[in-house]
Amino acid sequence: DGGITQSPKYLFRKEGQNVTLSCEQNLNHDAMYWYRQDPGQGLRLIYYSQIVNDFQKGDIAEGYSVSREKKESFPLTVTSAQKNPTAFYLCASSNAAGGVETQYFGPGTRLLVL
Amino acid sequence: GDSVTQMEGPVTLSEEAFLTINCTYTATGYPSLFWYVQYPGEGLQLLLKATKADDKGSNKGFEATYRKETTSFHLEKGSVQVSDSAVYFCALTSNQAGTALIFGKGTTLSVSS
Numbered sequence: 001d002g003g004i005t006q007s008p009k010y011l012f013r014k015e016g017q018n019v020t021l022s023c024e025q026n027l028n029h030d031a032m033y034w035y036r037q038d039p040g041q042g043l044r045l046i047y048y049s050q051i052v053n054d055f056q057k058g059d060i061a062e063g064y065s066v067s068r069e070k071k072e073s074f075p076l077t078v079t080s081a082q083k084n085p086t087a088f089y090l091c092a093s094s095n096a097a098g099g100v101e102t103q104y105f106g107p108g109t110r111l112l113v114l
Numbered sequence: 115g116d117s118v119t120q121m122e123g124p125v126t127l128s129e130e131a132f133l134t135i136n137c138t139y140t141a142t143g144y145p146s147l148f149w150y151v152q153y154p155g156e157g158l159q160l161l162l163k164a165t166k167a168d169d170k171g172s173n174k175g176f177e178a179t180y181r182k183e184t185t186s187f188h189l190e191k192g193s194v195q196v197s198d199s200a201v202y203f204c205a206l207t208s209n210q211a212g213t214a215l216i217f218g219k220g221t222t223l224s225v226s227s
Contacts, residue, residue, distance in 0.1 A: 006157075033214055039171040043158075043204065058179040083148060090157055092215075101207060102148070104214055 006091050008055065011111045013078065013085060021109045022078045023091035030095055032074035033103065034061060034090035037088040046089075049074055078111060086113050116141040120204050120218035127194055127225050135221045136191040137178075137204035141213070145206040147171075147180055147187040152201045161189075194213065194225045 004025045005030040013019045025032065031050050047056030051067040063082025068074055074093075078085045088110050092103040121136040139145065146165045150158040162171030167182035178189045187204060204218040 004157075038130075040219060042217040043215075045214045048214050092158075100202065101146075101213070102163060103161060103207075107157045108155075 004093055004104060006092060006106035007099075008109060009107070011109055012114050013111060014114050016080045018077055018079050019111070021078070021089055021091075023074045023076065023106060025072055025091075025093045025105065025106075027093055027095070028071070028091070029093035029104075030071070031093060031101070032068070033092040033094075034064075034066065034074070034076045035059075035090045035091075035092065037090060037108075043090065046076065054079050085111055087111060115126050116145065116206060116208065118204050118206055118216055118218040121218075122221070124222040124224055127223070129196055129225055129227050130193045131200075132144070132226075133189070133191040133194045133221070133223070134172070135147055135202055135204075137187045137189065137218060139185050139187065139204075141185075141206055141208065143208060145208055147178070148205045148207070149187070149189050150203045150205060150217075152183075152203065156201065156205050194223070196225050196227050199223055199225045205225050211213075 003090050007022045033047040037043050047066045049055035051052040065077045090108045091106045094103040096102040110113050117140045117199045118194045119138050148153040149161040151161045153222050162173045164180035170179045176191045178187050193198050203220045205215040
């Protein structure tokens with residue numbers, strides 16, 4: 001089955017630690033996205049990538065980093081510079097074929113601080 | 115910049131009641147409009163979409179019509195079920211390749227039997 005997978009489902013971070021969230025898609029989509037979800041605030045864009053080896057900052061990129069070495073993978077690293085990392089992180093992908101992009105989402109990773 | 119405004123929740127209904135969740139938007143050009151649904155602890159699922167004025171998106175008994183004159187995309191369902199309890203997000207995209215979605219803050223729907 002085609003889709004987007006995120007791992008782990010839950011992730012715990014200690015003070016000063018960097019952690020990496022995985023996102024993999026087998027939909028052959030060109031574009032991939034990372035969103036952060038906090039209660040009552042909807043979803044906010046962290047980073048996005050339109051093609052391999054290229055990515056752009058979203059609205060809340062500070063304290064995060066990404067890479068896009070393969071079309072199907074877009075890992076997100078939450079660095080120690082992110083002072084309030086507790087949130088639900090959602091990865092999405094899309095393909096502009098046909099002129100209208102529809103984004104499809106993974107199941108999410110919940111990050112908690114110890 | 116572009117933005118989406120949804121009615122604040124929570125919305126609490128009895129089973130078989132009529133549902134409306136209001137959504138209005140501000141955008142330059144001609145955006146595409148979406149409704150996504152999120153069940154507890156899960157990611158977002160696309161519920162329906164509309165890509166141009168007067169288009170009606172529909173799925174699983176839910177409908178929404180793209181109204182350019184009122185810049186609205188209200189979600190409706192004639193008879194809700196307990197299983198419809200979830201958070202509903204209205205969103206838009208500018209139709210430029212690789213452009214991220216702009217979301218409303220979400221509306222929580224709770225349906226009781």
